[in-house]
Amino acid sequence: MREVEIAPTFEDWRQAARELLLHDIPPDEVVWVDASSHDPSRLDFDKTARPSPGGPKSPLISVPKSFVDLARRVAEHHDPARWSILYRLLWRLVHENRDLLRVATDPDVAAAARMGRSATQGAEGPSAMGQPPQLEPDAAIAAAFLPTDLSLPALREAAARCTGCALYKTATQTVFGMGPTEARVMFIGEQPGDQEDLAGAPFVGPAGEVLTRALAEVGIWRHEVYITNAVKHFKWEPRGKRRIHMTPRLQEIQACRPWLEAEIETIKPSMIVCLGATAAQSLMGPQFRVMRNRGRAFQTRWAPWLMATIHPSAILRIDDPAAQEQAYADLVADLRIVAVRLEEERRSKTLGELPPAAEK
Numbered sequence: 105m106r107e108v109e110i111a112p113t114f115e116d117w118r119q120a121a122r123e124l125l126l127h128d129i130p131p132d133e134v135v136w137v138d139a140s141s142h143d144p145s146r147l148d149f150d151k152t153a154r155p156s157p158g159g160p161k162s163p164l165i166s167v168p169k170s171f172v173d174l175a176r177r178v179a180e181h182h183d184p185a186r187w188s189i190l191y192r193l194l195w196r197l198v199h200e201n202r203d204l205l206r207v208a209t210d211p212d213v214a215a216a217a218r219m220g221r222s223a224t225q226g227a228e229g230p231s232a233m234g235q236p237p238q239l240e241p242d243a244a245i246a247a248a249f250l251p252t253d254l255s256l257p258a259l260r261e262a263a264a265r266c267t268g269c270a271l272y273k274t275a276t277q278t279v280f281g282m283g284p285t286e287a288r289v290m291f292i293g294e295q296p297g298d299q300e301d302l303a304g305a306p307f308v309g310p311a312g313e314v315l316t317r318a319l320a321e322v323g324i325w326r327h328e329v330y331i332t333n334a335v336k337h338f339k340w341e342p343r344g345k346r347r348i349h350m351t352p353r354l355q356e357i358q359a360c361r362p363w364l365e366a367e368i369e370t371i372k373p374s375m376i377v378c379l380g381a382t383a384a385q386s387l388m389g390p391q392f393r394v395m396r397n398r399g400r401a402f403q404t405r406w407a408p409w410l411m412a413t414i415h416p417s418a419i420l421r422i423d424d425p426a427a428q429e430q431a432y433a434d435l436v437a438d439l440r441i442v443a444v445r446l447e448e449e450r451r452s453k454t455l456g457e458l459p460p461a462a463e464k
Contacts, residue, residue: 109137110187114179121191131195136187167197170205170355177220189215208247208362217248247362254370256285259363263336269359271337271352276301281332281367288449289329289442290373290407291315292364293415294382298347301338306331307416314416315379318436322443330371334386335360349417357386368406374449376407377442380415388412399438401445409445413438 106129110116117136124134171193178186193212197204207213246268251258260280266272279296282305291307299309307315316326334357340347364386368376378384381394387406394412404410414435422428 105135106133107135107137109139112138112179114176117179117187117190118175121194124191125194125198131188131192134188134191136184136191138184138187167194168202168205170358171197173355174205174216174220178216181219183219185215186219189219206358206361208250208365214247221248246359250362250366254366256281256367256370259366259370263363266336266363269337269356271335271339271356274340275337277304278336279304279306279333279338280336280363281330282306283326283330283332283371284328285371287328287330287371288373289324289375289377289446290368290371291329291331291377291379292383292386293331293333293379295333295335295349295352296338297349297417298338298340301340301347306333310420311415311417314419314432314435318416318432318439321436322440324439324443324446330367330373332364332367334364334383336363352382354390357382361386373407374409375442375445376404376410377439378410378412380412380418383415384412398434399441401441411438411442 108120108124110120175190175194178190189212193204193216196212201207204210205213208217246266249262249266249268251262263280264278266278272278275296279300281290283290293307293311296306297309297311300306300312306312315331319326319329335352337360338347339350339352339356341350342348376387378387378394381392384392384394384397387404387410388402392412394414398413399411402410414431416435419428419431419435422431
């Protein structure tokens with residue numbers, strides 16, 4: 105075992121953790137010790153193994169920014185185990201799974217989330233001056249609000265109290281998904297807009313009208329599908345008396361990811377339709393391009409059949425009438441693929457199994 109003594113600060117832990125990773129020392133071989141001052145010699149590494157200032161640079165250690173934000177909060181906690189948990193998370197992010205923080209049920213992720221949330225709520229700073237602390241969004245923190253009962257009523261009630269990211273501070277309310285539990289198709293948009301924020305329901309504004317009309321053209325009715333958003337709070341900036349939509353950041357999308365995952369797990373749709381880049385990338389990763397892949401079916405762990413298409417609001421932003429008409433026709437064409445698939449699924453109850461999606 106290797107004893108590593110550090111000052112109880114995030115900066116000292118990060119420096120020591122980098123050295124440990126550089127020397128490929130796994131978490132189960134490290135004992136972390138708090139000290140009032142940090143003596144780097146206590147790391148007890150072979151000095152000749154360290155890169156000299158003029159020599160080759162150390163390998164770049166790349167981790168998600170959400171982990172750095174979480175680690176800073178956890179460092180403010182007083183549990184002696186925090187350094188071990190953080191280093192174990194860091195090791196696993198580097199060696200096993202870069203998306204580990206998205207696994208809200210993982211014991212290390214859950215423990216760090218609890219510490220980070222507790223430390224932030226107890227910290228003095230802006231909140232001590234009458235203002236709430238500015239939380240950096242993180243999926244692990246939002247996951248702490250999930251109920252044990254994954255039913256739609258329980259999820260909707262719990263989501264109404266979620267403060268896992270800063271967006272709740274300026275939103276009127278949480279806008280959760282709506283639709284029947286037995287829905288075979290789930291539509292996922294980006295986030296609620298101004299009217300959705302006021303009404304507390306998804307897709308009830310101008311973009312919702314476009315979606316409803318396009319669905320009706322292909323024979324799909326809103327009451328038979330589940331409609332939700334990747335982000336549950338309205339992000340906006342003031343412009344005169346108006347509230348103008350702002351695209352959510354990656355950390356804010358990740359913060360809401362546990363709610364979206366819980367909706368999918370509860371509904372268990374056979375088809376998912378992602379409306380726009382934010383929704384598609386929240387499930388398929390940041391490299392996914394809607395305009396390149398729209399209308400194509402993918403077999404995923406989220407559903408046997410997933411497709412992406414343009415968001416109805418993008419159609420409304422097109423100034424040229426002919427171009428807007430063509431964009432709407434393209435949306436209808438994509439939704440017609442969904443309608444055909446839905447009809448095939450209905451027939452499959454008597455004619456046999458459906459063919460799988462063409463791509464993975």
